[in-house]
Amino acid sequence: MALRLPSKVLKHILSFIDSNEDRNSVSLVCKSWFETERKTxxxxxxxxxxxxxxxxxxxxxxxxxxxxxxxxPHFADYNxxxxxxxxxxxxxxxxxxxxxxxxxxxxxxxxxVTDECLERIAASFKxxxxxxxxxxxxxxxxxxxxxxxxxxxxxVLELRECIVEDLGGDWLSYFPETSTSxxxxxxxxxxxxxxxxxLERLVSRSPNLKSLKLNPAVTLDGLVSxxxxxxxxxxxxxxxxxxxxxxxxxxxxxxxxxxxxxxxxLSGLWDVLPEYLPALxxxxxxxxxxxxxxxxxxxPDLVELLRRCSKLQKLWVMDLIEDKGLEAVASxxxxxxxxxxxxxxxxxxxxxxxxxxQGLVYVSKGCRKLESVLYFCVQFTNAALITIARKRPNxxxxxxxxxxxxxxxxxxxxxxxxGFKAIAEGCxxxxxxxxxxxxxxxxxxxxxxxxxxxxxxxxxxxGDSDLMLHHLLSGCQSLKKLxxxxxxxxxxxxxxxxxxxxxxxxxWMSSCFVSFxxxxxxxQKMPRLNVEVIDEHPPKTxxxxxxxxxxxxxxxxxxxxxxxxxxxxxxxxxPEIGVSKLAxx
Amino acid sequence: MSYRLLSVxxxxxxxxxxxxxxxxxxxxxxxxxxxxxxxxxxxxDGEKTSNLNFKATExxxxxxxxxxxxxxxxxxxxxxxxxDEKLLFPLLPCKDTAxxxxxxxxxxxxxxxxxxxxxxxxxxxxxxxxxxxxxINMMLSPKIKDVPKSIQEERSHAKGGSNNAPxxxxxxxxxxxxxxxxxxxxxxSTSKNTDEVDGKPGLGALFVKVSMDGAPYLRKVDLRTxxxxxxxxxxxxxxxxxxxxxxxxxxxxxxxxxMSEIKLKDLLHGSEFVxxxxxxxxxWMLVGDVPWEIFTExxxxxxxxxxxxxxxxxxxxVEKSKNKDRV
Numbered sequence: 018m019a020l021r022l023p024s025k026v027l028k029h030i031l032s033f034i035d036s037n038e039d040r041n042s043v044s045l046v047c048k049s050w051f052e053t054e055r056k057t058x059x060x061x062x063x064x065x066x067x068x069x070x071x072x073x074x075x076x077x078x079x080x081x082x083x084x085x086x087x088x089x090p091h092f093a094d095y096n097x098x099x100x101x102x103x104x105x106x107x108x109x110x111x112x113x114x115x116x117x118x119x120x121x122x123x124x125x126x127x128x129x130v131t132d133e134c135l136e137r138i139a140a141s142f143k144x145x146x147x148x149x150x151x152x153x154x155x156x157x158x159x160x161x162x163x164x165x166x167x168x169x170x171x172x173v174l175e176l177r178e179c180i181v182e183d184l185g186g187d188w189l190s191y192f193p194e195t196s197t198s199x200x201x202x203x204x205x206x207x208x209x210x211x212x213x214x215x216l217e218r219l220v221s222r223s224p225n226l227k228s229l230k231l232n233p234a235v236t237l238d239g240l241v242s243x244x245x246x247x248x249x250x251x252x253x254x255x256x257x258x259x260x261x262x263x264x265x266x267x268x269x270x271x272x273x274x275x276x277x278x279x280x281x282x283l284s285g286l287w288d289v290l291p292e293y294l295p296a297l298x299x300x301x302x303x304x305x306x307x308x309x310x311x312x313x314x315x316x317p318d319l320v321e322l323l324r325r326c327s328k329l330q331k332l333w334v335m336d337l338i339e340d341k342g343l344e345a346v347a348s349x350x351x352x353x354x355x356x357x358x359x360x361x362x363x364x365x366x367x368x369x370x371x372x373x374x375q376g377l378v379y380v381s382k383g384c385r386k387l388e389s390v391l392y393f394c395v396q397f398t399n400a401a402l403i404t405i406a407r408k409r410p411n412x413x414x415x416x417x418x419x420x421x422x423x424x425x426x427x428x429x430x431x432x433x434x435x436g437f438k439a440i441a442e443g444c445x446x447x448x449x450x451x452x453x454x455x456x457x458x459x460x461x462x463x464x465x466x467x468x469x470x471x472x473x474x475x476x477x478x479x480g481d482s483d484l485m486l487h488h489l490l491s492g493c494q495s496l497k498k499l500x501x502x503x504x505x506x507x508x509x510x511x512x513x514x515x516x517x518x519x520x521x522x523x524x525w526m527s528s529c530f531v532s533f534x535x536x537x538x539x540x541q542k543m544p545r546l547n548v549e550v551i552d553e554h555p556p557k558t559x560x561x562x563x564x565x566x567x568x569x570x571x572x573x574x575x576x577x578x579x580x581x582x583x584x585x586x587x588x589x590x591x592p593e594i595g596v597s598k599l600a601x602x
Numbered sequence: 603m604s605y606r607l608l609s610v611x612x613x614x615x616x617x618x619x620x621x622x623x624x625x626x627x628x629x630x631x632x633x634x635x636x637x638x639x640x641x642x643x644x645x646x647d648g649e650k651t652s653n654l655n656f657k658a659t660e661x662x663x664x665x666x667x668x669x670x671x672x673x674x675x676x677x678x679x680x681x682x683x684x685x686d687e688k689l690l691f692p693l694l695p696c697k698d699t700a701x702x703x704x705x706x707x708x709x710x711x712x713x714x715x716x717x718x719x720x721x722x723x724x725x726x727x728x729x730x731x732x733x734x735x736x737x738i739n740m741m742l743s744p745k746i747k748d749v750p751k752s753i754q755e756e757r758s759h760a761k762g763g764s765n766n767a768p769x770x771x772x773x774x775x776x777x778x779x780x781x782x783x784x785x786x787x788x789x790x791s792t793s794k795n796t797d798e799v800d801g802k803p804g805l806g807a808l809f810v811k812v813s814m815d816g817a818p819y820l821r822k823v824d825l826r827t828x829x830x831x832x833x834x835x836x837x838x839x840x841x842x843x844x845x846x847x848x849x850x851x852x853x854x855x856x857x858x859x860x861m862s863e864i865k866l867k868d869l870l871h872g873s874e875f876v877x878x879x880x881x882x883x884x885x886w887m888l889v890g891d892v893p894w895e896i897f898t899e900x901x902x903x904x905x906x907x908x909x910x911x912x913x914x915x916x917x918x919x920v921e922k923s924k925n926k927d928r929v
Contacts, residue, residue: 095776152781178783206783287787311787361788363780393778420778477777502776 027053037062056080063087064522066104066128067547070575071112082121083147084113088128090525090569091475092500094152097527097567099551101582104128106153107137108580114141122147122173129153135160139167146198147173157182158207166191172225175203186211186234192219201228205254205285210234213242220246230254233287237266244273252306253277255285262292275299284308284333291318301325305352308333310359316342324349330386333357336372336393343376347383355389356380360420363393370394370420374401381405389414396427397454402436406443415440416451422478422503425455432456438463441471448495451475458484465492473498483510490514500525507564508535515539518546523571531568534561539570540588547573550586808898812838814906815875825898831890835877838906879904 022030031054034040044054060083063069075081088104106128113120120142130153138145145168158181164174165188189211192199197219204211211234220226220243227250231240235256244250260266270293274280280300289312304326309319310333319334319342326332329350336358338346346353358372374397381387387409397419406412425432433454441447441464450471452460456479464471465488472495479485487510489499499521507530518524518539533550540548551567577589808825823841828834877889880903889897889904 092776094781095779096782097776152783178781180783310784359780359784360778363778363785363788393780418778422774422777475779477779 021049024049024053028057031057035060059083060122061085065571065573066106066109067575067578068522068571068573071109072116073574075112075116079117080119081117082119083124084109084117084120084122085124085126086128087126090500090523091127091498092502092525092527093127097502099582099584102551102585103578103580103582105580106130107134110134110137110141114138118142119144121145124149124151125153126151127153129155130160131155132157132160132163136163139163142168144170146170149173149175149177150179151175151177152179154180158184158186158188158209161204162188162191165189166193169193170198172198173201174199175201175230176206177203179206181207183208185209186215189215189219194222196222196224198225199223200225201252202226203228203230203254205230205232207232208234213239217242217246223247226250228252228282231256231285233257233285236260237270237293241266241269241273244277248276249279250277251279252282253280253284254308255283255287257287258285258290258293258312259288262290267293267296270296271299278303280304282306282308286312286314288312289314291315294318294322297322298325302327304329306331310335310357313337313361320345326350328352331355333359335359335361336370337361338376339371340373340376340379343372344379344383347379351384352386353380353384354386356384356387357391358393359391360393363420374398377401378404381408386411388412391416391418393418393420395420396424397433397436398426398428399431399433399436399439400426400428402433403439406436406439410443411446412440412444413446414449415444415447416449416475417453418451419454421454423455424453432460434460434463438467441467445470447471449473452479453477455479457481458488461485461488462492465489468493470495472496474500476501476504478503480504480506482506483508486510487514490517496520497522499523501529502526503528505530507531511535512538515543515546518543518570519572521572523569525567525569527567530564532562533559533565536565536568537561537588545572545574546570547577548587549578549581551584552586553584555586810879810901810904812841812904812906815908823904825901830894831897834889838877838904875906875908877904878907 027050031040031043034043037058037060040054040058044051055077056079058078059080061074061078061081062085063074064087066086066088074084086106086109088106089098089102092098093102104127106125110123114137118141121144123138123145124147128150130150135156138148145164148164148168148171153176156179161174161176161181164171186207186209189204199219202219211232213235216231216235216239220229226247229243229247229250229252231243231254233256235243237256237258237260240255244253274296277300280303283297283300283304283306286309291314294314301322302325305328307323307326307329308331313335314322315337316339319338323329323332323342323346327349330352332346332350332353332355334342334357338358343358346356356377358376360370362370370393372392372394374394376394377390377392378401381404388411390412391414397417402417419433426436433452434457437452437456437460440450447468448470450464450468450473452464452475458481461480461484464474468474471493474489474493474496476499483506485504486501486506489496490510491514496517501524504526511531512535536548536550539546547570549569550565551569552565554563577587578585581587581590810823810825812823823834823837825834828837878886879889879897879901880886881900882902886905892900
C-alpha cells in the first residue's frame with residue numbers, strides 16, 4: 018500500500034529543498050510529486066537556452082521568481098564560436114513578461130541581450146530585484162539606464178565581463194533620487210567615466226550597499242571618496258590605481274581602507290603600483306577573496322600583501338607571483354580553497370612564464386582545503402600531477418592549461434597520461450576537469466574509467482585516435498558537458514556512443530575529424546538532439562566525408578532552432594542536404 | 603623520414619601514394635565539390651583515413667609544405683587583414699599530374715574564394731579595447747610532438763641571442779584559453795607599459811606574417827623592432843630553426859628518432875632556403891635588394907622559400923640566390 022503524503026505536507030517538506038538537482042529528482046518520483054514540486058519551485062536554472070522553450074518553462078513553474086539562463090557554448094569565451102551564432106535573451110524575456118510577471122531575478126550568461134530586452138525587463142516585472150549579466154553582449158548603457166530608472170526595488174545590478182556599447186556615464190544618474198535598495202552594483206566592465214559626484218550621491222543614498230565594483234575609469238581620489246561614504250562594504254572592486262604617488266594620497270587611501278572593517282572581497286586593482294599596496298594591509302587579515310589577476314604586481318610586493326591574508330579562501334593572481342610566491346601562499350594562506358593563476362603574457366611564444374609545476378605543488382601540499390584550481394604554465398610533469406593528486410584528493414575542479422600544445426612531461430618526455438590518471442583516480446569528487454599537454458588515448462581510458470563524478474571536461478590538442486572519444490563517452494558516468502578542440506577523431510566513436518549524448522547537456526567539437534555524413538546520420542537517428550554544424554561551406558557542395566569545422570550537439574525538448582544564422586547547418590533547416598549515405602549501423 | 607599524406611580515392615586522382623596519411627586538424631579547408639565515395643574513418647595505430655579533398659596544388663613527398671596563403675580567422679579581434687588567405691597544412695593532393703613543379707606557390711593567392719574569415723569579419727563587431735599590433739589568429743598545425751621540445755631549445759637560444767630583436771609571437775585561435783575580455787584588458791595595459799619603456803614614438807607596430815616552407819604555422823614579426831636586415835635575418839633564423847624538418851612524428855618516440863637536427867642556419871648558409879617578401883604590388887622579391895626603410899614600407903609578407911622556388915623571382919633575385927650558392 019502506497020503511502021500518500023498530503024500535498025500540503027509535501028509542499029512544506031519541499032520548501033526546505035533548494036537544490037535544483039534534488040528537486041529534479043523529486044519531480045521524477047511520481048506525478049503528484051511532480052505537480053507539487055513544480056508549483057513550489059522558485060529558482061529555475063536552464064543550462065542551455067535552446068534545450069527547452071521559454072513557454073514550457075513558464076508553464077511548468079508558475080511560481081518562478083528567479084531565472085538563470087546560459088546561452089552560447091563555453092568555448093565562445095575563447096572566440097571559437099562565430100558572432101551571430103545565437104543565444105538571444107529576447108524570446109525568453111518576452112515569454113516571461115507575458116506569463117511570469119512576478120519574476121524578480123534574471124541571471125544570464127553568454128547571451129545576446131539588447132537594449133529593447135532590458136527595457137522590456139524594466140517595464141514588465143514590477144518587483145524586479147536582481148539582474149546579473151555575465152559575458153553577455155549586444156546592449157548599451159542606455160539599456161542599463163532603463164533598468165536603473167524603472168526598477169524601483171532593484172537590489173543587484175552586476176555586469177560581469179560584458180561587452181557593452183558604452184555611450185557615457187550618464188546611466189548612473191538614472192537611479193531614483195530617493196534612497197535606493199541597492200545591495201550590489203558592478204560596472205567594472207564599462208569603459209567610460211562616470212561622474213564621481215553621481216557615484217558619491219548614489220552611494221550615500223544606498224544604505225544597503227554591500228558590494229561595489231567600480232570600473233577602471235574611477236580614480237584613486239574617487240575611490241577614497243566612495244569608501245568614506247560606504248565603509249560598510251563587504252565586497253569592493255577598485256578602479257584604476259594608477260596615479261601620481263603623492264604622500265597625502267597614500268595616507269588618505271590607507272585611512273579609507275582601514276575604516277572598511279567588514280571588507281571581505283577585493284578586486285579590480287588595475288595598474289596598481291606596488292607603492293600603493295601597503296594601503297591595503299589593514300584589510301588583508303579579513304579578506305576571504307582577493308582578485309589580483311589584473312594587477313601587474315610582482316614579487317616580493319605580492320608576498321608582502323599575501324602573507325597578511327591568513328583567512329584567504331579565494332585567490333586569483335597572475336603568474337608574476339612565481340613559484341616563490343606560491344610557496345609563500347602555501348605557508349600563509351591555509352584557508353585557501355580556490356586558486357587561479359593567469360598568464361601575464363598569453364602567447365604561445367612566451368618563454369618567461371615564471372610559474373612552473375612546482376608552484377602548484379607547493380600550494381597543493383600546503384593548503385589542505387584547496388579544491389579548485391585553474392593554472393596556466395608552460396610545461397608540466399607527471400610527477401607533479403601525481404603529487405598533487407596524492408596531496409589533494411579533495412579537489413573538485415582541476416583545470417590545467419599547459420600553454421605549449423602537445424608539451425610532454427619535460428623531464429621524461431613522456432605523455433602526461435600517468436599524471437592525469439592519478440588525478441582522475443585520486444580525486445574522487447572531481448567535477449570539472451580540463452586537460453592539456455601531450456596526451457595519448459591511454460589518458461582518456463583512465464579518465465573514462467575513474468572520473469566518475471566529472472560533469473564537465475575540456476580537451477584540446479590531445480589524443481591519438483577515435484578511441485579517445487570512445488573512452489570518454491562510454492565511461493565518465495556523470496558527464497554532462499564535453500568540449501573538445503583539435504583532436505584527431507571522427508565519426509566512429511561519435512556514432513557508437515550516440516545514446517550517451519542524450520544524457521549530456523552538450524558536446525562541442527571543433528577542428529576534429531567529424532564528417533558531414535556522420536552529423537547527418539546522427540541528426541536522423543536522434544531526433545531529441547539538435548546537431549548543429551557550424552561551418553562556412555554550404556553542405557551541398559561538400560562530400561559527405563569531408564570534416565566539418567565545428568559541431569555543437571545538445572539535447573533538447575524544444576525541437577530545432579528557428580534562429581540559426583547562415584553558417585549554422587541543421588538537418589531541419591536544410592532538408593535539401595538529404596539523407597546520409599552512411600551505412601546505418 | 604616518412605610523411606603522412608592524405609589517402610584519397612583512386613577514382614579521383616591519378617596518383618595515390620600508398621600508405622600515407624595526413625591529418626588536418628584545422629578544418630579551414632577549402633573543399634572542392636568533388637564527390638568522394640565511402641567514408642571510412644577507422645582508427646589504426648593512430649592513423650586516420652579520411653577522404654579529405656582540398657583545393658589541390660601539389661602532392662609532395664618529403665618535407666611538409668605550407669602551400670597556400672594563410673587564412674585569418676578573426677573573431678572579434680581587430681587585425682591588419684590580408685584577405686583571402688589560407689593555410690593548408692601539410693600536404694595537398696594533386697589534381698594535376700604528380701610531376702607538377704613546385705613553383706606554384708605565389709599563384710595560389712589569386713582565385714581563392716572568399717574565406718570564412720571574411721564572412722565572420724562581417725559578423726564580428728569590434729568591441730572593447732583593441733589589441734595593439736592586431737591579433738591575427740592562425741591555426742596550429744597537426745600534432746607535432748617534437749616541436750614543443752625543439753621550440754624550447756630554440757627559445758633558450760633566442761634568449762641568449764646576440765641581437766636584441768624580440769621574438770615575434772605566434773598565435774592560434776582561442777589558445778591559450780583566456781577570455782577576450784581579459785586579453786583585451788591586459789593587452790591595453792601591456793602596450794601602455796611597453797610604450798613607456800621603449801620610449802618609442804607612437805608609430806605602432808608593423809607586423810608582417812612570416813611563413814616558411816615546411817613550417818607548421820606562421821609567425822609574425824614586427825618590422826619596427828629591427829633596424830637592419832641582419833637583425834631581421836638573425837631573428838628569423840632563431841624563430842624558424844626548429845621547423846626545419848621532421849614533423850612527421852605522430853608518436854613521440856618514433857618521430858623523434860626520425861627527426862634530424864639540421865638547423866635553419868645551416869640550411870640558409872647552404873642556400874637551401876632564401877628569404878623573400880611580397881611587396882605592395884603583390885610581387886615576390888628577394889629580401890635585401892632595397893634599402894631597409896623602403897623595405898619596411900613596402901613589405902607585406904615574408905616567406906622563407908626553398909631556393910628552388912625562388913627561380914620565378916625577379917632576375918636580380920635569382921642572381922643573388924646564385925651568388926649565395928657560390929658562397
